[in-house]
Amino acid sequence: MTNEPSLNAPRLHRQVCFAMYSASRAATAAYRPMLEELGLTYPQYLVMLVLWEEQPRSVRELGEELGLDSGTLSPLLKRLEALGLVERRRSSEDERRVEIFLTDAGAALSSDATGIPQRLADAAGLSPAELDRLRDTLGRLTAALHSSR
Template sequence: MTDELALDKQLCFALYAASRAMTAVYRPMLDELGVTYPQYLVLLVLWERDGRGVREIGTELDLDTGTLSPLLKRLEALGFIERRRLAADERRVEVHLTEAGRALRDEAVKIPHCLATRTKLDLDEAAALHGSLVRLTAALQSPDES
């Protein structure tokens, strides 16, 4: 008989442990860049497409403005981004990379390769895991239909 409550059988714990391990692998690489993991995520969004609204960044990263605002302030203090109020609607703020923020991308480009090496997953395994995690997240965020 298997114990359904055994820690090593819990999907939540496996995800928690994997998340902590992943963050630990990222930490030294991000320390070299001078940013935290959440700040790195903001930069990834902006490297994908610069000049996004604060609300759009929050939606993309699933962060509320109370969490996102301090991240943006710190990135601005570091000189990687600048926030600009829109002339047409001063309530809206767009976030733009600075030269330093764009240059940081050249240093960060090695991170995905380093991470791929550390996971010891081949491309197909990594793609399958990514797809499973995306589906899991979507299922958990959808309304409960029971």
């Protein structure tokens, strides 16, 4: 019996899943100091990005857009509300629906965040075209894996 791994055994460095995991952790770590300047965590930043695109959004819509369940999203929204960046309101049309609105402070924060994507791109050392291709490839991969379930 030998301790040598089989030549056919999976290798960590050859796994796409590990490369994505490592890249995700590195990107989140790179974002951290930039987002600290805004007083946001990475998940809070993602919520704000969605709201800067369009508001109001229901809690359900935010969850679908971000791939988060309500147990994860609700504490995020409570914290953003405590920071004075968003406001939760019951829909006048459907009391069961909670809509999320940006406050004036939340809307103003978007101008402070405008440079963050470029700063991350600079840190990554990839051209805009390379980043676009990477994002598109990851989007296709995500869609394919979701549809294969």
